Amino acid sequence: MPEDTVHADTPAEARIAAARGSRNDHTRRRNLSSLLTAVHYGGPLTRAQLTRDTGLNRSTIGGLVAELSELGLVVEDAAAETGTVGRPSHIVRPRRDVVALALHADVDALELGAVGIDGAVLARRRANLDAPPTPDDAAAFSWEAAREVAAELGGVRAAGIGAAVPGLVGIDGATVVDAPHLGWRDVALGERLRGALGIPVVVGNDANMGLRAEWSFGAAKGVDTVVYLNGSASGIGGAALVGGRMLRGGRGYGGEFGHMMIRSDGDRCSCGRRGCLETEVNAALLDEAAHDAAALDRFAEVLAAAIANLECAFDPDAVLLAGYLGALFDVRRELVTDQVRAMAFRPDAEDVVIARAALGGNRLLIGAAERAFAPLLRDPAGTALAALA
């Protein structure tokens, strides 16, 4: 074997899963997780539906729902009118007072929201800024805004806080490795927020969280394989969902499609290379060309080339466009679609749906909250909630 053969210190995920033995109580945990996850994504569901969806026995579902109810995570309503024969089934719904906080740190604003476990944004605070925020600004704002939001909502319990940042975030979900537009390098934002708020923190790249939101409640709800491109003031962010899992990468830097080379003789990019997607189509260029049809056509073609390349690599079920790329797509929908299909080299290219993202201004808050909810969804009985005074 070559000397530079790679061997993992820790076995790959698949092997960990294989290696870890399964004990009897794992079954319970998993089933509790199944139910909470089901009502999280699917909204209020009857116990009968849960029985069918999970394949578990009625009696088991009864016990599980009772436990989730005792944990204060769901409530059971009496059945509404069903329209069908037979005893009506209880309706299980996630409790709205179980929330996650979500912070979005952007170049020109800080925003914090409280998101219910049903995915609804319940309250929000925003601070518009003249200069990019420092990590201290972010922590101070979070503390203040969290207090206000908690007061507004009154007696909610939080699973944690998710923070969306325009930049590279380490695989640890805590360190902002490089956020050039904020001027942050190697910032331990996780620790900072944890210190300020005293609840679990998870930090992530904004594009990743945007896609997560769209996958959970938006235009790509439940789709297995999705490529996502977001155009914003801080460049083009990318993310991908592969087989139902977020593409993370070895260090957490996966999905940086903004620096995909799209024109080998293009302009020099801030990253040092030439013809990156982000230098070929960006906010400034689009603003300049707002009423220049030919220029818009050109940009649309560049976007189409990028999408074609990504389809090549990922063979996605859907490609989602957000921010100014979504706007560009809206005015050049046919051109983009046709170009992508013309450039696709594989069969069934027309199966790939290209669409604009759906969730608008709530997207990042929802996505960040989703990540904060994740541990609770994985282990409902073993994850503590913090009372938010």
Next chain:
Amino acid sequence: MPEDTVHADTPAEARIAAARGSRNDHTRRRNLSSLLTAVHYGGPLTRAQLTRDTGLNRSTIGGLVAELSELGLVVEDAAAETGTVGRPSHIVRPRRDVVALALHADVDALELGAVGIDGAVLARRRANLDAPPTPDDAAAFSWEAAREVAAELGGVRAAGIGAAVPGLVGIDGATVVDAPHLGWRDVALGERLRGALGIPVVVGNDANMGLRAEWSFGAAKGVDTVVYLNGSASGIGGAALVGGRMLRGGRGYGGEFGHMMIRSDGDRCSCGRRGCLETEVNAALLDEAAHDAAALDRFAEVLAAAIANLECAFDPDAVLLAGYLGALFDVRRELVTDQVRAMAFRPDAEDVVIARAALGGNRLLIGAAERAFAPLLRDPAGTALAALA
């Protein structure tokens, strides 16, 4: 929401996993799977090691190993000398008479092998061809070669057969959608082989199976996130392992990095686009330039650009090069490595290992067999083996 919002008919994998309830016997299945998987990847292991690795109780391991032994999947040897104090632990090893067949259909040859569950290629048959094989050729050869191999080995039991094909294979793992170099389109190879051999069949893209082999037993053993590029007579095949899972894509066509655009003003490719990696570096060009140092440098730079683009998208732990790309890398190792690092825009670029694939001529047979073994590894007690006369 936009009209073209995508909604999956079947929920994404993560949601299926969440939705499917877990029953008590799943625990047993999972633990049997853990043990068989452990000895499959890790070779002979003592029961004590299995106890430590899985975290299960001694007594439980005893019962599980006994069941695997009764199923004829593993044998227990008396302990060798241990050198440590205490009663020596039994050694559990996978039984070599449990095999998978593997077929590689290439433009100029058909090859079939029998691979033990320990990953060793036990026997093989090869037929060199003047013209690309037809599906009938492949089926007839497989039948004949399987008989010979079975006779040579005497009384083995097969989990199934995996077939590696240079082309697009549908997500069903049975249909060759398009293999241009073989001239196959929409060929139900799975059915054909199943009819000929009467054992379970799984068909896959050759690059995918190559990467699987390298991940299981080769240069990327156990690494979580890997990008793989293979140069062969039938072009450049690509594959990626993302978070320990093979990148499949929505239709099964993921990882076609050979058609990634690398020079926007490049030559026209057979796929209709310009400047695909596969047209910029290929076997014919390399042969021509075999002794032209400047040309080799150019090719190395093209390869580096491709790798940089892929690192951007995937942030892999390792990049593996096989076939003529591996050979090119061997003679221009430093140039490729330096160029990739110069073009990488993110921190820690030097963490990414670029290496040549390790398994040589056994790679595809091992990878195809791995896929055939997968169902058995997932559910040792519930998967039947076929006696190979």
Next chain:
DNA sequence: GATAAAATGTTCCGGGAGAGAACATATACC
């Protein structure tokens, strides 16, 4: 060479978890 210590195999019992049967309950339909 006998004894102690250490590590592992083996056996048996107990507890947790879901399946399923039997019964109870609530609705629609006739």
Next chain:
DNA sequence: GGTATATGTTCTCTCCCGGAACATTTTATC
């Protein structure tokens, strides 16, 4: 109002793992 249908509830059974107690086998020590 009675019946069919669907669901909730309760109880028992089985499966599976953990853990304790004991047996076995090796090394270390006197």
